[in-house]
Amino acid sequence: ILGHEIVGIVEAMGGRVNAQDILGRKIIPGDRITWSVVANCGSCQLCLQDIPQKCLHSVKYGHEALKEGSNWNGGFAQWCVLVAGTKMVKLPQSIPLEVACSTSCATATICAAIDAVGDVRGKNCFISGAGLLGLQAVARCLSLGAGKVYCSDRMENRLQLARAMGAETILTTNSGDLEKVKSVDVFVELSGATEAFDLVYPHLAIGAKVVLVGAVFPVPENRFNMEHLIRRMITIRGVHNYAPMHLGMAVEFLEKFHEKYKLADLFGKWFKPVEHEQALQLATSGRHHRVGFQF
Numbered sequence: 001i002l003g004h005e006i007v008g009i010v011e012a013m014g015g016r017v018n019a020q021d022i023l024g025r026k027i028i029p030g031d032r033i034t035w036s037v038v039a040n041c042g043s044c045q046l047c048l049q050d051i052p053q054k055c056l057h058s059v060k061y062g063h064e065a066l067k068e069g070s071n072w073n074g075g076f077a078q079w080c081v082l083v084a085g086t087k088m089v090k091l092p093q094s095i096p097l098e099v100a101c102s103t104s105c106a107t108a109t110i111c112a113a114i115d116a117v118g119d120v121r122g123k124n125c126f127i128s129g130a131g132l133l134g135l136q137a138v139a140r141c142l143s144l145g146a147g148k149v150y151c152s153d154r155m156e157n158r159l160q161l162a163r164a165m166g167a168e169t170i171l172t173t174n175s176g177d178l179e180k181v182k183s184v185d186v187f188v189e190l191s192g193a194t195e196a197f198d199l200v201y202p203h204l205a206i207g208a209k210v211v212l213v214g215a216v217f218p219v220p221e222n223r224f225n226m227e228h229l230i231r232r233m234i235t236i237r238g239v240h241n242y243a244p245m246h247l248g249m250a251v252e253f254l255e256k257f258h259e260k261y262k263l264a265d266l267f268g269k270w271f272k273p274v275e276h277e278q279a280l281q282l283a284t285s286g287r288h289h290r291v292g293f294q295f
Contacts, residue, residue: 003075003293004037004062005105007097011079021089022248032091034104036247037061039085053241059083076273078295087244089251098267099258101292102132105241107250109213110136112242114144115249117186117209121145126184126200127167129191129214130158132266132289137188138167139261140253150181152196155286165261172199183208190214194222201228210236270294 010031013019019027027033040047040055047055062074072081082088091100110133114120125141127134130153141149142165151162152170159169170177172195183205189197192214201224204210229236258264268288271279273295283291 001066001072001074001077002062003077004060005101005103005290006061006075006080007032007034007091007100007103008080009033019088022087022244023089025090027088027090032093032100033088034091034100034247034251035061035082035089036087036108036242036244037105038241039083039087041085050243052243055085059085076293087247089247091251092255095251095254095258096264097294098270098290098292099254099263101267102136102263102290103250103254104247106132107136107254108242108246109133109239110140111246111249111253113137113188113190113211113213113239114140115246116211116237116239117188119144120186122147123185124148124150124182124205125186125188126150126152126181126203127162128152128187128189128193128196128200130155130162130169131190133213134158134190135161135165135266135289136263137190138162138165139257139263141186142166142261143253143257146186148182150184152177152199153191161266172196178203185209187211188213192217192219194220197222198224204232204234206232208232208234210234212236212238213240216240266290267292 010029021027038053039059040052041057044056064070064073072079120141123146125146127137130151138149138151149167150170151167152172153159154172156171162169181203184203185205185208187200187210189212266289268291270292273293279291
């Protein structure tokens with residue numbers, strides 16, 4: 001069952017469950033919650049290395065094969081059964097449903113990516129890709145006091161949204177736009193395009209930090225100059241999904257800043273399951289960053 005950006009209302013709990021969310025608050029039937037896209041065991045080698053999203057015994061919502069015992073773990077359904085090791089968080093009513101739905105993947109992943117580079121205050125940040133993750137990364141960096149925030153994309157209509165948030169924009173089909181880029185202290189790659197990495201790499205400042213997030217599908221190999229990497233003391237990290245603490249960061253960020261950066265405008269229409277063909281056509285049209293199913 002597909003669907004991994006999910007918000008649900010707790011309908012029932014197992015008799016032995018004494019559930020708390022990641023902030024220590026009791027969860028009871030009727031609460032509106034979201035939960036980590038990966039449920040982890042907490043005791044395997046990778047969990048103990050603080051990489052819970054790579055747990056050796058993980059269950060990933062919206063990604064599991066249909067088999068006995070794991071039939072109800074995706075968002076495109078009326079019910080979703082949460083397994084042991086799922087980290088949950090209660091959602092304040094001040095966050096509208098469409099914004100809340102991105103918490104458990106897009107927003108939490110962005111919180112993990114920016115957390116990986118540390119303090120961004122006063123630093124020049126470059127965000128490649130103006131999809132939902134890219135635009136939320138722009139908002140996250142600005143909310144944390146970044147200096148200049150650049151955002152690049154091939155689609156001008158997406159860059160308009162980045163400009164409205166306060167970013168300087170780079171249309172990647174216009175080579176002249178790159179001339180406005182000063183030295184880049186933080187580079188978050190969200191498009192997954194090899195060309196995007198190649199465009200920004202020469203602009204990295206001494207001590208720059210690079211976080212690669214977007215290439216979660218097969219891409220051509222990158223080639224870069226190792227001497228440049230060494231002499232400029234550049235750090236490159238890959239971030240895939242997030243740890244439970246980033247889910248809490250995501251809720252806090254959305255509660256404080258979703259109105260300021262008009263994040264609700266990134267989402268399109270809600271559909272009923274019987275309208276799935278229309279929904280998927282709209283989703284692939286590029287008119288919205290997300291459309292959703294509501295049950």
